[in-house]
Amino acid sequence: MEQNFKCVRCGNCCKWSGYVRISQNEINLIADYLDMTIDNFIDKYTRLTSDRRGLSLIENPDGSCIFYKESPSGCEINDVKPIQCRNFPFIWNFEGWEKECRGTGGIVNC
Numbered sequence: 001m002e003q004n005f006k007c008v009r010c011g012n013c014c015k016w017s018g019y020v021r022i023s024q025n026e027i028n029l030i031a032d033y034l035d036m037t038i039d040n041f042i043d044k045y046t047r048l049t050s051d052r053r054g055l056s057l058i059e060n061p062d063g064s065c066i067f068y069k070e071s072p073s074g075c076e077i078n079d080v081k082p083i084q085c086r087n088f089p090f091i092w093n094f095e096g097w098e099k100e101c102r103g104t105g106g107i108v109n110c
Contacts, residue, residue, distance in 0.1 A: 009074050012100045013088045017063030019049055019056040026082045027055070033080045057082070 022030070031041035045066055046055040058066045067076045075081055084092050089101065 011068055011074055014068035015064040016094050017059055020065060020082055020084055021054050021056050022082050029080045030077055033077060
């Protein structure tokens with residue numbers, strides 16, 4: 001199915017709960033993009049992963065990414081979004097994503 005994928009920025013992948021792991025370089029880029037210090041960005045927008053191996057973006061109470069806003073804005077950090085997000089669904093995805101993602105053409109739950 002991935003061969004037929006074309007992102008239409010529906011945001012359904014941003015609404016799926018779970019870690020969005022971020023590297024130090026991504027932290028630097030996002031903090032700069034948001035005109036924040038690195039320490040302030042880390043304090044406000046990240047959490048330590050349960051395996052204690054890195055940081056993840058925090059989630060809204062509904063499990064969606066803290067930087068996802070319903071249309072028209074979508075991802076507030078799209079220009080500098082983490083590689084995990086940019087690699088969806090080719091390198092990273094979640095079970096059942098094909099039924100949730102409008103970019104597959106086979107969406108069931110929109």
